[in-house]
Amino acid sequence: MTAMQYFWRHPLAEQVREEGREQGRAQAKGEMILRILEWRSIPVPDDVRERVEACTDLDKLEEWAQRAVHAADAAELFVDE
DSSP: OHHHHHHTTSHHHHHHHHHHHHHHHHHHHHHHHHHHHHHTTOOOOHHHHHHHHHOOOHHHHHHHHHHHHHOSSGGGGGTTO
16 A cells, blocks of 8 residues: 555656646647637638647647637638648
């Protein structure tokens, strides 16, 4: 039972927690991008929604979020790619 108590302090456990936090941050940013487009009454095609939801790169999501504020069309999120 003692070994189980120390597992949560183990570096592997911390790595797993950090990966979960990172995944949660990416998911929240993706949801915010889609919400911004929705608030601006910009239709979001399924391919754009899937691409945003699948992305785990926080820097890329931040870039897309900034573009979502000014975009006239959902496809403009990916203009330089």
